[in-house]
Amino acid sequence: MSAVQKPRQDRAERAVRGMTGIPEGSKFLGFIPVDWRYDLTERFPGLRRVLRSRWTSFLLQLITASVFAVALVAGFIGTPVGNANLLVVLVWIFWWSALMLIMVPFFSRIWCALCPLPSAGEWLQRRAFVKKRQGKGLTLGKRWPAALRNMWPVNLIFLGMALFSGILTTRTTVTAWLLLGMVLGAIVISLIFERRTFCRYLCPVGGFLGLYSNMATMEIRHNVYSVCRDHKHKECVVGTNEAYACPWMEAPTTMARNTYCGFCFECFRTCSKDNMSVRLRPPGTDLLVNKNRGLDEAWKAFIMLGAAAIYAAVMMGPWGTLKDWANMTSVGGYLVYASSLALTVMVVVPAVWGAFVWLGRKLSGADVPFVRLFTNLSYSLVPIGMLAWIAFSFAIILPNWAYIPRVISDPFGWGWDLFGTAGVEWNPVGMRVMPILQVAALLFGLAFSIDVAWKIARQTLGDDRKASLATIPPVIFLAGVTGLFTWLLVG
Amino acid sequence: MEMRQNKRRYGTALLAVGALLALGVYAALALTGVASASGREPNVVEVNVAARQWAWEPGVIEVNQGDLVRLNLMSLDVVHGFYLDGYGIDEALVAGQPVTIEFVADKPGRWMFRCSEVCGPFHPYMIGWLRVSPNWYARSSLIGVALLAAGTIGGFLLKVVKS
C-alpha cells in the first residue's frame, strides 16, 4: 500500500511509460508535458457522485432519445425539405458540428454517453432501465468473432454510408430509415451478442469517434495503478451485483487509449475503491500509445482524411458536375463518383502515404519492418484529419446555424411556431472570420501531425538520427495535404 | 541527460518555427497590403452567371481587389438566391428574370457565393467561388505550411548532421 502515499508519481509513471510506451518527458508540441493531467473527479467529488449514480446514464440517454423520437417521426412524415426538418437539421447540422467542433476534440466519446441509438437494445438486453437485474439478460451473450474484433467491419460500413452522403444529408426519409435501421440493428445485435458489441464493432460513427477520440483532451482511466494491481478481484472487468462489467469489453484497469471507451461510467459504479477518474490532459496523447496499433485503424485514418477532402470538393466546391454525380442524377455519373471515392480512400491515399513512409524508411536505413513503421506513422494523419474536419465543419455551422432555432419551433415544417423562433431568417454569421479560423485550424493540425509523426518515428525506430530521416518524407506528405485543404477551403 | 537536452532543443526548434510562422503571416499581410495599395488601375469585371439546380455557371469567378464587379445573374430553372459570403450581398433570382448586381471587390480572399432560396435537396451545396486576389488567407496558410515543413525538415537535417 506504500504506493498510495505517492499517487502522483505512481500515476504519471504507469500512465505514461510502463503501459503505453510513451517516452518519459515527451511534450505536446514541445510545450505541455504529455503526462500532464487534471483529475476532475478528484477535484470535484460531486462529479464522482453523479457519475456513480445509475440514473445519470439513464437520464442522459432518455433526454437525447426523446428528442430523437420526435426527430425520427419528423424524418418520416415531416416536410421533405431538409433544412426545415428537425431530423436533418438536428443530425447533419447540429449534431455533426457539435461532434466535430466540441465533443470529440474536447470530450472524447462523450457522445456515446448520450447516444440514443443503442438504448433500446441495451435496455432489452439487460431487462432493466436503471438498476442492474440479477440473472441472465435477454441475450444469447455470444462473443463477437475474434477475426472481426477490429475496425474493419466499421471501415466498410462507414465507406458504404459515405458513398451515399450526398443523398443521406439532403433526404429526410433516407436519414430516417438509416437511423431507424441502426436502432433495429443495435437491438438485434444486442440480443445475439454480448454487451455493446454493436457499438464497439459495428457502429459506423463509432469508428471515427474511436480513432479521433485519441485526440481528445479528456480521458477515463484508472487513478492509482498499484490499487488496481493489488485488487485481485477486478470488479470493473467482471462486474458486481449493482453494476455491470465494462459494457464496451475494455479492461478499465489497463486501458491505455480512448478508442473503445464509451463514457458509460460503469467502471465508476463497479470499482469499490473509487479508483477510476475522469481527467483532462493534453490533446493527442493516445496517438503516442505504443499498444494495440493496427492496420484497421490506419485505414480508418485514411478513410477519414480522404473523405474530408472529397466532401469539401463536393459540398463546398464550385463543380456542378460533382454535385450531380453525388446526387445520383445519372447512374453512370454516380458510379464514377462512388467508385472514385472508394478507390481514393481505400487505395490512393494509403498508397501515396505508403510511398512516402517507404522513402523515409529507405532514407533512414532503419531495419524495422515496413508494415510496422507504416502502421505506426499512420496515426500521425489523425491530427490533420481531425482539424481538416473541424475546418470543414465551420463551413457547415456558420452559414446554416439559423435552421436550428427554426426547426426547434417548427420541427415538422408544418407551420408551427412553438417558441417564437420559426421566423429566424437564414443569415450566415462570421463569414469574414471563417477563413481565418480555417487557416488556423489547418496550420495547427499540420504542426500537431508533424509533432506526432516525429514522436512515433522515434518511438518505433528508437534512434534520433534514424527517426529524423524517416520523418522527412511524411512531413512533406503532411504539408501537401495541408496545402490541398488550404486550396479546397480558402484558396 | 543527453536525451533530455535533445528534447529541450526540439522544443526550442518548435518555438522558433512558431515565431517564424507568425513573422511570415505578418509579412504576407504587410506585403499584400502594400501590393494592393500600390495603385493598380481597378478594372470593371463583368460576368454572366447562370444559376441552376444545383450549381453556378461559371462556378469560379476571379477578380482583383479593388475591381468593380458586375454580375448579370439569371436563374435557368426555379427560384434561387445569390448570397455572397463576406460581402453580405443577397439577391433573389426568379427564373428567367435577369438581375444585375454591382459591387467593389474590396475584401480580398476567396468567398463562397451560395444559394439563399431553398431550391431542392442539394440547395445547401449550391456553391460557387469568388476569388479576390491577393488571397492572403490562402497565402499565409501556404507560407505557414512551407515554414513549418522547412523548419522541421531543417531541424531534422541539423540533428542528422550533428550526430
Added chain:
Amino acid sequence: MRWQEIVAGILVAACLIGLPAAALAYQNHRETRVVTLEMMQWEYRPAEIRVKKGEQLRLQLIAKDVVHGFQVDGIANVEVRPGKPEEVIIWAQDAGVYRFRCSMFCGLGHAAMVGQIVVEE
C-alpha cells in the same frame, strides 16, 4: 429497487411515445380549422378545396421542393418558400369557383400548376 424501474419505465414511455403522440395531436387539433395546401412541382395538393359560403378558410401553404406562388386573382398572391410555410386567410363571402395558380416560375410544368376553391351555397 423495483419502484425505480417502474419510474424509469414510465419516463421512457412518456418521453418516447408520449412526445411524438403529443406532437401529432397538436397538429390534428390544428387541422380542424386549417387546410394545408401542399405545393410541389407541379401541382397543388389538394387541387380542389371546398368551403361553405360564409366560412373562413385558413390556408396553410407549404412549398415542398422549390419556391412556388399562390395566386387567386384579386384575392391573394403569396410567394411560398420551402421550409417557410405561409398562411392565407380567405373569407368566402360569395359562392362560385375561384381558380388559383402558381405565380413563381418553378420549372417545366409551372403553367400546369393550378387548382380551385369551390365556395358552395
